[in-house]
Amino acid sequence: MVLAALLLVTGCFAAPQQDAGNGRLNVVMMQPPRSALSPFSDDAFKLSRLGIAETLVNLDADGNPLPGLAASWRQAGPVEWEFSLRPGVRFHDGTSLNAAVAVNALQRAAQAQPKPRILDGVELTVTEAGPDRVVVRTATPDPMLPQRLSSPQLSVLATAAYQPDGTVNPAGAGTGPFVLTELRGSQGASLERFNEHWNGPARAPGLDVSFVPDGAARAAALRTGTGDIVEAIPASQAGLLEPGTFTEVPMPRTNTLYLNSRPGGVFGDPGLRAAVREAIDVAPIVSGPYENRADIAQGLLGPAIPWSAQRPPRSGATPPAAARGERITLATFSDRAELPEVAAILEQQLERAGFQVELVVREYSQIETDALDGRFDAFILSRATVLDSGDPAAYLRSDFACDGGFNLSGLCDPAVDAALREAEGEGDMRTRRAKILEAEREILRTDAAIPMLHERVVQGNAPGVQGAAFDPRERMLVQRDTRKGAE
Structure with a gap:
């Protein structure tokens, strides 16, 4: 058994230990980490990237589901899926994976506040169907449930990881x-x-x-x-x-300007959102901060998702209004080195268009809450578009549905919500992708989010x-x- 504990300390940056062979x-x-590596937050992706925690399902390069901690599964009914667990899996604390442990992990995620964004708009119940079988039921048909269970936010941890106060301590509790x-x-x-x-x-x-x-x-x-x-x-x-x-990796990641469309703010006016759309020139951003290691965006989904090139033409655009000195706050975070430079370029472009711009830049951990609370008029975000389930519908719902858990722009548009429901309910992959692109078109029509570029991330090795x-x-x-x- 491995005994592990979280030791939280303060102090200056400590260099990694020097390797002596x-x-x-x-x-x-x-x-x-922003939440002590809780799987219910974005810290979950550190758990998977560092090989600490694992999920019931994995994904292949095309986003198709593969066995993970579940060796197999079947759809037992329109809203019911049965998963058979992999035998012989042990947690870091020496306990064994079984149905009761898996049920506990998924139930804890479903009941978490806030709920993991992969479960936005999803109601599920999880029960045991035997020592090594788990049944997951959803309130409505969810054809992408196996892909959904691949999200690191639904990592399965040992029972001891889940604390009575709702926090989760992953130390010594993974299977990775x-x-x-x-x-x-x-x-x-x-x-x-x-x-x-x-x-x-x-x-x-x-x-x-x-x-x-x-x-x-x-x-x-x-x-x-x-x-x-x-x-x-x-x-x-x-x-x-x-x-x-180093390796340059084309990413399904879009640098997007989110405009706060909540009523009462400057960009509650669709015409002023359209004015921002018309004012932005992405070319100097791609050639400047990104040194041409990025692609100008044609939509929210980029070239790392090849079928996105089949998107229908945009329609229903609002004519731009004239900006008349409206004061706006433009914010972003410093963790990605290019973003403050992007913000400075946008500041100049928007001021030329007639806005008065106040620029706010902080580390992401210090700015996310304010962004989600709608404290900024505009927010620049580098956003992964298939991060959670391998399927862009989850990202679109999270960011643009009325009840989306990551709705930075505060968008609440009935046509957008209807298009998202159509896409999420479709099981045929070719039809589903076409409906996702229709939902993207509805979102772009609102100008609540203006995609600027698709990143190519450089990883050092x-x-x-x-x-x-x-x-x-x-x-x-x-x-x-x-x-x-x-x-």
């Missing part, structure tokens, strides 16, 4: 190839190899993780050899790196490091086979 991997991540043994607040974490992993022990003996919001510092870690695997190197730093030490994942969906990074050299 012991095979440990120094991993440099962009954003620090690495055990979380220490979380040092926003500074870093330590992980050790889990020798009892159901698919065999990891090749690397452990991980030393640093959270480094500053992009130049992350690139420096790769150049100086203190980082073996480095997340999200800024485009401006990529040219300073040695060839062969030091010489000799093998087996790191270059995952467009940003779910995987360190895997069971990730290692230094032939270790």
